[in-house]
Structure formats: C-alpha cells, structure tokens
Amino acid sequence: MTKGTKEDFLPDDLLWAAGGHASDVVLTAMADGQVDIVPPIVLAHVDKCRSCTTHLGNAALLSLHTGREIAMVAREADAAARAPMPRLAIFLGLAFAVLGLLPTLLDAPSELGGARSFATHDVPMFVNGLGTLARKILEPGSALGLGLTYGAAVLLVIMAFALVRLLPKKEVSR
Numbered sequence: 336m337t338k339g340t341k342e343d344f345l346p347d348d349l350l351w352a353a354g355g356h357a358s359d360v361v362l363t364a365m366a367d368g369q370v371d372i373v374p375p376i377v378l379a380h381v382d383k384c385r386s387c388t389t390h391l392g393n394a395a396l397l398s399l400h401t402g403r404e405i406a407m408v409a410r411e412a413d414a415a416a417r418a419p420m421p422r423l424a425i426f427l428g429l430a431f432a433v434l435g436l437l438p439t440l441l442d443a444p445s446e447l448g449g450a451r452s453f454a455t456h457d458v459p460m461f462v463n464g465l466g467t468l469a470r471k472i473l474e475p476g477s478a479l480g481l482g483l484t485y486g487a488a489v490l491l492v493i494m495a496f497a498l499v500r501l502l503p504k505k506e507v508s509r
C-alpha cells in the first residue's frame with residue numbers, strides 16, 4: 336500500500352463541521368475523487384453517516400455539473416473559432432442571387448448609354464427585364480426556371496453541409 340502519510344491528508348482543523356460531521360472541504364474533495372487526502376477515520380464516518388452521504392451526493396452532483404458546464408463552454412468557444420463557415424454559406428447565397436439577376440442585366444441593350452436616358456429608359460428597361468425574367472421562371476418547364484430550381488437545390492445542399500459542419504457535436508459522453 337502506498338497510502339499517503341499524515342502530511343498528505345487535509346489539516347485536522349478542516350476535517351469536521353458542526354455536529355461532528357465531515358466538513359464541506361472533505362465532501363468536496365471526496366466528490367472530486369481526491370479520497371487520498373481524506374483521513375480514513377473521516378472516510379469511515381461519511382460511509383456510515385446518512386447526513387454526510389447525502390451531502391456527498393450533492394457535492395458530487397455539483398462537481399459533475401460544473402465539469403459539464405466547463406466542457407460546454409469550451410465546446411462553444413471551439414465552435415466560435417470555426418465560425419468562417421456561415422460566412423461562406425451567406426456568400427454563396429448572395430452569389431446565387433446575383434447570378435439569377437445576370438441574364439436580365441446582360442439582356443438589357445448596352446448601346447443606349449448616357450446619364451440622361453438612365454431614368455427614362457434604362458430603369459424601365461430593367462424593370463421590364465425583371466418582369467420578363469419572372470415570367471420565364473414562372474412559365475412551367477422553362478429552361479431558365481428549371482436551371483434556377485436545380486441551382487437552388489444545389490445551394491440548399493451546400494448550405495446544409497455548411498450547417499452540419501458548423502454545428503457543435505452534442506456528444507453525450509465526456
């Protein structure tokens with residue numbers, strides 16, 4: 336047996352609480368698994384005393400809870416450190432929105448430049464183009480609508496992957 340000598344134990348004045356029960360220091364040490372620093376006579380008392388056993392149970396629960404909280408905070412910090420993923424998903428979403436508008440912008444005639452005609456011509460053209468685009472998309476079976484539908488599906492899959500990789504794993508065991 337390589338059990339500790341008296342010097343390895345908690346000081347005598349920290350061992351007992353009022354009523355001849357084990358002190359909070361002892362119970363906390365036992366809850367944390369540091370049984371080696373508790374003298375055998377105190378361990379023997381806790382073993383037989385219902386009040387001390389109850390307190391030990393509470394201390395153990397508290398210790399377990401605290402450990403779990405710390406692990407959770409550590410995991411959240413870890414997830415925050417890997418945060419660039421959602422930015423990628425948002426960027427992809429925005430990129431796709433711009434891509435969806437591109438056909439309209441490219442269809443608009445470009446030789447009609449000049450600031451004067453912007454409000455009177457280009458803007459109505461643009462709005463008209465949007466209307467055309469909307470009609471094309473709504474038209475069942477149109478190539479553009481089909482393409483956008485597939486594009487949106489692919490985008491959703493990409494974002495789902497991004498989310499799955501982002502979410503902290505909720506493993507139960509520690």
Ligand SMILES: [Zn+2]
Binds near residue numbers: 357380388
């Ligand atoms: Zn007791």
